[in-house]
Amino acid sequence: MPDQISPQFADAWEFASGVSGWLTEAQGELLWTSTERLPEDALVVEIGSHQGRSTTVLAAAVQASGGQVVAVDPFVDGRLFGGRKTRDIFEANLAAAQLTDTVELLPEYSTVARKSWSRPIDYLYIDGKHDYWTLSDDLKWSEHLPEGAPVLIHDCYSSIGVTLGILAHVLPSRRLRYERRAGSLALFRVGKPSVADRLRIVGEIPWWLRNVVVKVLLRLRLGVVAKALFGHRGPYDPY
């Protein structure tokens, strides 16, 4: 991470932080800095956009170099994600940030969209459905990325489904290596992992178990205990 926040990121974050969603400033900065070595006209694929908090960061990061973000989100209905209304807010947020031309919305389930996808991708961000099966399928999008390209995964080592998918498919993989994380946002790159890269994944297991315990406490309405024991604040699962 750079010591100083770039003014461009600060501007992008000023907008994004006003958009509802699940992305901390440190995570926004990791999304941003991971775009730094991308080629001109880069293609970013984001799976799971919600109201556009992360989308606006990614689009602002690649806009000047002619990049595009494909936002894959079916805008599922329900109390948490909000369906059609969320799509309207997403589109309004992009317009307000003057990023509409930089983002192409693909309003489809990632598992469905992947089957007909054939374009090369330079950067993949996975933050869609967090169950084991969907994450396992979403990892296959990385087949479209070249050596060295970034693959970022949110709720890594916090969601049970996502983490089991990482342990089952990335830990033994010969094609994705783990670099680091900001909270639950983990940065991987396409490339052959070393033993040290694999051990760093194993080293995250205690943090994952801590997060699972926090989640159980929240489900039991014991947020006070989660705060006292683990310093966890607020009603949301750790991310």
Ligand SMILES: C[S@@+](CC[C@H](N)C(=O)[O-])C[C@H]1O[C@@H](n2cnc3c(N)ncnc32)[C@H](O)[C@@H]1O
């Ligand atoms: C955690 S939110 C994404 C948050 C967003 N990245 C942000 O910065 O606020 C998850 C999103 O994934 C979407 N989603 C759920 N299942 C999906 C799937 N199979 N493919 C793509 N998106 C999916 C939901 O509609 C929701 O908008």
